[in-house]
Amino acid sequence: MKLLVRCAAAAFLLLAAACQQAAVKATPGWDALVDEYIEASFAALPPLGVRAGRHEFDGLLPPLTRESFRRNAERMHAFRERAQAFDAASLDARQRFERDYLVAELDAGG
Numbered sequence: 001m002k003l004l005v006r007c008a009a010a011a012f013l014l015l016a017a018a019c020q021q022a023a024v025k026a027t028p029g030w031d032a033l034v035d036e037y038i039e040a041s042f043a044a045l046p047p048l049g050v051r052a053g054r055h056e057f058d059g060l061l062p063p064l065t066r067e068s069f070r071r072n073a074e075r076m077h078a079f080r081e082r083a084q085a086f087d088a089a090s091l092d093a094r095q096r097f098e099r100d101y102l103v104a105e106l107d108a109g110g
Contacts, residue, residue: 030086030095037079037102044072080106 042049042057049057062068083102091099 026092027086027090027095030091030099033079033082033086034098034102040075040079044068044075076106076109 042052042054045062046057046060047062050060080103083099083106086095086099088096088099
């Protein structure tokens with residue numbers, strides 16, 4: 001009886017191990033891009049930083065010049081291209097979600 005239980009347990013463990021998918025490791029370059037995007041967004045639009053609790057942006061307003069709108073559009077296009085350059089297969093599930101969310105937000109105008 002003990003032999004039967006041990007064999008069943010071993011078979012179960014082998015089956016469980018065979019069913020597991022290889023885990024995709026997080027891509028550190030992606031996390032650095034996200035951090036850079038957040039900091040650049042706060043610098044371009046200080047009220048976003050204030051709402052996120054970053055008090056160094058208190059009392060600051062974004063410049064409302066033609067040049068600042070152009071720079072902001074260029075910033076968003078550049079971040080979108082950089083996000084799209086990450087292969088989804090190289091990202092873990094959280095990072096793939098963040099990538100899709102970031103691209104969607106940038107497509108909607110930031």
